[in-house]
Amino acid sequence: MSLLRYDVTTGDWIIFAPERALRPSRQPPEKRPAATPALCPFCPGQEAMTTKEVFRISQPSGDGWLVRVIANKFPALRIEDDNHRVEEGRLFRRMGGCGAHEVLIESPDHEVYLGHQPTEQIERILSTLHFRFNDLMQDRRIQSIIIFKNHGEGAGTSIRHPHCQIIAMPVVPRLLRLKHRVAVDYFDQTGRCLYCDILDDELAAGDRLLVENEHYAAVLPYASHVPYQIRLFPKQRQASFGRADSRTFRALAEILKTVLLKLHFGLSDPDYNMTLNTVPRGDEDEEYFNWHIDILPRLTNPAGFELGSGMAINIVLPEEACRNLRRVAV
Amino acid sequence: MSLLRYDVTTGDWIIFAPERALRPSRQPPEKRPAATPALCPFCPGQEAMTTKEVFRISQPSGDGWLVRVIANKFPALRIEDDNHRVEEGRLFRRMGGCGAHEVLIESPDHEVYLGHQPTEQIERILSTLHFRFNDLMQDRRIQSIIIFKNHGEGAGTSIRHPHCQIIAMPVVPRLLRLKHRVAVDYFDQTGRCLYCDILDDELAAGDRLLVENEHYAAVLPYASHVPYQIRLFPKQRQASFGRADSRTFRALAEILKTVLLKLHFGLSDPDYNMTLNTVPRGDEDEEYFNWHIDILPRLTNPAGFELGSGMAINIVLPEEACRNLRRVAV
Numbered sequence: 123m124s125l126l127r128y129d130v131t132t133g134d135w136i137i138f139a140p141e142r143a144l145r146p147s148r149q150p151p152e153k154r155p156a157a158t159p160a161l162c163p164f165c166p167g168q169e170a171m172t173t174k175e176v177f178r179i180s181q182p183s184g185d186g187w188l189v190r191v192i193a194n195k196f197p198a199l200r201i202e203d204d205n206h207r208v209e210e211g212r213l214f215r216r217m218g219g220c221g222a223h224e225v226l227i228e229s230p231d232h233e234v235y236l237g238h239q240p241t242e243q244i245e246r247i248l249s250t251l252h253f254r255f256n257d258l259m260q261d262r263r264i265q266s267i268i269i270f271k272n273h274g275e276g277a278g279t280s281i282r283h284p285h286c287q288i289i290a291m292p293v294v295p296r297l298l299r300l301k302h303r304v305a306v307d308y309f310d311q312t313g314r315c316l317y318c319d320i321l322d323d324e325l326a327a328g329d330r331l332l333v334e335n336e337h338y339a340a341v342l343p344y345a346s347h348v349p350y351q352i353r354l355f356p357k358q359r360q361a362s363f364g365r366a367d368s369r370t371f372r373a374l375a376e377i378l379k380t381v382l383l384k385l386h387f388g389l390s391d392p393d394y395n396m397t398l399n400t401v402p403r404g405d406e407d408e409e410y411f412n413w414h415i416d417i418l419p420r421l422t423n424p425a426g427f428e429l430g431s432g433m434a435i436n437i438v439l440p441e442e443a444c445r446n447l448r449r450v451a452v
Numbered sequence: 453m454s455l456l457r458y459d460v461t462t463g464d465w466i467i468f469a470p471e472r473a474l475r476p477s478r479q480p481p482e483k484r485p486a487a488t489p490a491l492c493p494f495c496p497g498q499e500a501m502t503t504k505e506v507f508r509i510s511q512p513s514g515d516g517w518l519v520r521v522i523a524n525k526f527p528a529l530r531i532e533d534d535n536h537r538v539e540e541g542r543l544f545r546r547m548g549g550c551g552a553h554e555v556l557i558e559s560p561d562h563e564v565y566l567g568h569q570p571t572e573q574i575e576r577i578l579s580t581l582h583f584r585f586n587d588l589m590q591d592r593r594i595q596s597i598i599i600f601k602n603h604g605e606g607a608g609t610s611i612r613h614p615h616c617q618i619i620a621m622p623v624v625p626r627l628l629r630l631k632h633r634v635a636v637d638y639f640d641q642t643g644r645c646l647y648c649d650i651l652d653d654e655l656a657a658g659d660r661l662l663v664e665n666e667h668y669a670a671v672l673p674y675a676s677h678v679p680y681q682i683r684l685f686p687k688q689r690q691a692s693f694g695r696a697d698s699r700t701f702r703a704l705a706e707i708l709k710t711v712l713l714k715l716h717f718g719l720s721d722p723d724y725n726m727t728l729n730t731v732p733r734g735d736e737d738e739e740y741f742n743w744h745i746d747i748l749p750r751l752t753n754p755a756g757f758e759l760g761s762g763m764a765i766n767i768v769l770p771e772e773a774c775r776n777l778r779r780v781a782v
Contacts, residue, residue, distance in 0.1 A: 129675035130638075131631055131646065136675045136764050143767040198757070198765050213646075213653050214674045270756025278755025289757055297762025300630075301461055308460075316461065316543075323543050344544045345459035345466045397760030418759055425608025426600025427528070427619055429748055430727030432627025434466050435528050437473040 124199055124219025126293065133296040137219065139198045146280045159232040163195075164283035166230045176224055177254065179246055188243065189250050190227040191288075197223035198289055205263050205292040220263055222290040226250055232283050235391070236273070237382030244375035249368055251286065251398070256364045258290040259403065266294045266402040269363070274393030276420045286396075294402040302405065309410035317412035320344075321355045329441045332448065333380050337373035340381050342440035342447075349422060349438035350389065350447070352381055354415040362406035363398055363413040378415070383452035385419065393420040454529055454549025456623065463626040467549065469528045476610045489562040493525075494613035496560045506554055507584065509576055518573065519580050520557040521618075527553035528619055535593050535622040550593055552620040556580055562613050565721070566603070567712030574705035579698055581616065581728070586694045588620040589733065596624045596732040599693070604723030606750045616726075624732040632735065639740035647742035650674075651685045659771045662778065663710050667703035670711050672770035672777075679752060679768035680719065680777070682711055684745040692736040693728055693743040708745070713782035715749060723750040 124139040163171035166186055177191040199221025207217045228247050229239060236244065255267055271286040272279040308316040324330055324341045332340045332352060340354050354377060360366050385392060400413040421438075428434055454469040493501035496516055507521040529551025537547045558577050559569060566574065581599055588594055601616040602609040638646040654660055654671045662670045662682060670684050684707060690696050715722060730743040751768075758764055 127675040129673075129677070130650070131634060132627075133630075133634060134675070134677070134763060136677055136766055138766050138769055140767055140769060140772075142765065211653055211657075213650055266761075268757055268761045270760045272755045276753075278753045287756070289761075291761075291763075295761040295763045297462075300463075304461060304463060320460070320543055323541055327541075343459075345457040345464070347459070347464070347466055395756035395759050397756050399760065416760070423606075423608045424754075425602045426617070426725035426727050427598055429725050430600045430729065430746070431596075431598045431619075431621075431625040433464060433621075433625045435472065436466055436468050437470055439468055439470060442470075 124197070124203060126217045126219060128215035128217075130213050130215070133299075135217075135293045135295070137198050139196075139219070142196045142198065145196045159283075162232055162281070162283050164190075164225075164227045164281060164285060165232050177250065179250065186230065188230070189246050191250060191254055192225050192227070194223040194225050194287065199223050199291065201261070217292065220292045222258055222261075222264070222288070224254060224258075224288040224290075226254070226286045226288065228284040228286065234284060235382070235386060236271075236284060237379050237386050239379070241372065241375045241379055244379055245371050247286070248371040248374055248378075251288065252363065252366065252368055252371070254288055255400075258288065259364060261290070262403075263292055264290045264403065266291050266298060267400070268295075269398035271396040273396070274391075274420070276393035277395050298402055301399075302401065302408075302411065305410040306408075315359055315410055315412055317355065317414065318359050321357070321412070330444050332384070332444055333377055335373050335377055337370040338377045340377055342444045344440065346436055346440045346443075347434045348418050348420075349436055350385065350392075350419045350443045351440070352385075352417040354378065354381070354417075355412060356414070359409070359412045361401045361408045361411040361413065363400040365406055366413065380452055381417065384447045384450045385417070387452065388447050388450035389419065389421070394418060395420065454527070454533060456547045456549060458545035458547075460543050460545070463629075465547075465623045465625070467528050469526075469549070472526045472528065475526045489613075492562055492611070492613050494520075494555075494557045494611060494615060495562050507580065509580065516560065518560070519576050521580060521584055522555050522557070524553040524555050524617065529553050529621065531591070547622065550622045552588055552591075552594070552618070554584060554588075554618040554620075556584070556616045556618065558614040558616065564614060565712070565716060566601075566614060567709050567716050569709070571702065571705045571709055574709055575701050577616070578701040578704055578708075581618065582693065582696065582698055582701070584618055585730075588618065589694060591620070592733075593622055594620045594733065596621050596628060597730070598625075599728035601726040603725070604721075604750070606723035607725050628732055631729075632731065632738075632741065635740040636738075645689055645740050645742055647685065647744065648689050651687070651742070660774050662714070662774055663707055665703050665707055667700040668707045670707055672774045674770065676766055676770045676773075677764045678748050678750075679766055680715065680722075680749045680773045681770070682715075682747040684708065684711070684747075685742060686744070689739075689742045691731045691738045691741040691743065693730040695736055696743065710782055711747065714777045714780045715747070717782065718777050718780035719749065719751070724748060725750065 126135045159165045173193040178187045179189040203220045204218035205220035268289045305316045330342045395418045456465045489495045503523040508517045509519040529549045533550045534548035535550035598619045635646045660672045725748045
């Protein structure tokens with residue numbers, strides 16, 4: 123059973139999920155299942171080891187699968203739990219762990235790097251995330267959805283077999299509310315979308331633009347929070363990932379593949395997190411936001427300064443990182 | 453040369469400090485100086501290896517020192533840099549890396565754990581931090597100060613010899629502004645200090661109270677962001693650490709020693725970060741805040757969910773963590 127508790131000093135909801143202490147990465151190394159395909163619950167032939175399948179794309183032959191979505195075995199949130207808020211005294215607030223936590227298995231292959239997958243397979247993964255996003259949003263208790271990928275142990279992954287995760291939440295994270303408030307203020311002042319203006323200015327400046335095509339652009343943001351942070355923007359503004367035109371996902375797959383290969387060869391396969399940033403329920407048709415993907419390599423470790431201040435110290439300017447990645451031929 | 457850049461989407465200032473890429477922890481293991489006291493720049497006899505000494509407490513014999521403060525060799529910010537804001541186009545803002553970055557060496561002993569130090573020595577460390585805080589604040593370009601400690605490689609330390617750090621900044625972190633806005637709203641509604649009410653309610657609830665004495669209490673917060681987070685509150689409200697009554701630092705040293713020993717023995721010397729949370733310049737005499745210390749063990753690794761949402765998944769309830777730590781005799 124999960125629950126959420128409200129931090130009244132910051133406005134953050136914290137998810138308490140004691141069962142996640144049982145995850146493989148929390149076990150001693152000799153007990154972890156990820157080491158070899160023979161023991162991997164995400165490999166073909168071991169489907170019975172996983173929880174119930176939510177979705178699959180089958181092989182054209184009908185024999186086996188290309189992409190699978192399952193419920194996380196150690197869920198942070200669960201659709202069976204309630205979303206009732208309970209006040210404990212004047213300051214403490216909790217609520218039930220209502221939500222969903224799904225895992226998208228990116229390939230039957232235990233080892234394949236996302237950037238090495240064929241473009242069509244990356245497109246399938248994106249389309250599946252898109253489908254799951256909209257399907258989960260049909261439950262009106264879900265207020266926001268976080269899609270993310272952890273690549274490498276340093277980025278927090280517990281199973282080596284390549285996968286993404288989807289967490290559907292009964293609350294809106296304070297960080298999303300902040301970004302939207304900032305973007306609304308900008309819209310009210312200028313009548314324009316902040317994220318579109320940023321993309322325009324990055325395209326004009328040029329020295330942080332890594333790669334672009336007709337529908338998407340990959341930029342190393344001016345105020346990157348970590349070294350080699352890369353942000354993928356759609357060129358056609360759309361507040362919600364759920365409203366994105368899935369016909370452009372081939373172009374997104376192409377650019378994502380290029381970016382990931384440049385990271386892989388340029389920085390020796392760094393650990394990284396990937397996050398998809400979109401609006402919460404109700405804001406899908408707003409004009410002030412543009413959904414985007416962040417790739418956050420784990421080259422440095424946030425320490426006391428970052429935790430105490432909420433600020434970041436970045437040891438690489440994005441212009442320099444961009445120059446280095448441009449030189450990597452893929 | 454450092455600089456800061458403003459993230460217009462969140463209101464965060466990011467510090468860019470390319471020289472910090474040269475720090476020992478960024479070097480291959482065989483080149484790091486921290487391995488043995490013979491090569492450690494913080495050990496007695498190697499004082500010439502460090503930058504200029506800012507402050508010291510000498511041994512009563514006059515021979516050698518008990519505590520030293522030096523400038524960080526790889527500073528995030530420097531007092532020589534300017535604090536001018538520069539607009540680059542309509543959206544990009546930067547400023548000079550004006551500030552200070554000091555290191556407090558906690559002991560001549562290369563290996564000693566802070567909790568194993570004598571109470572008087574911990575008191576000396578606290579008094580020195582207090583003195584440096586107020587001294588740095590005399591420069592009116594400094595807007596806020598972050599004091600922190602990184603214990604263990606997993607917590608981001610680059611030199612093993614025990615030390616704390618002080619970063620004085622020309623800006624106020626967005627996270628501090630947020631906390632203060634929340635606390636001001638609470639004060640405007642209730643006429644009371646939010647942090648004092650939280651402490652009162654934690655003392656009344658009791659099941660998250662780890663240890664207290666006349667002047668301080670150590671609590672595992674109701675909505676802890678990480679497992680075994682511990683918060684040390686002064687019982688006598690004071691918005692700024694700079695205004696804290698240094699005559700109570702013996703009591704703070706006692707409680708800090710107890711808490712750190714419980715962590716050390718209860719969790720096998722975990723890596724941890726310690727942060728001191730206080731108000732920025734100008735808010736020192738406000739009634740709505742109470743400075744405090746957070747101890748954040750690094751038992752789990754923030755991953756894509758945390759980075760994308762700004763929320764946290766905590767796998768241990770603070771009541772359980774508190775029960776476990778209470779059982780540890782020190």
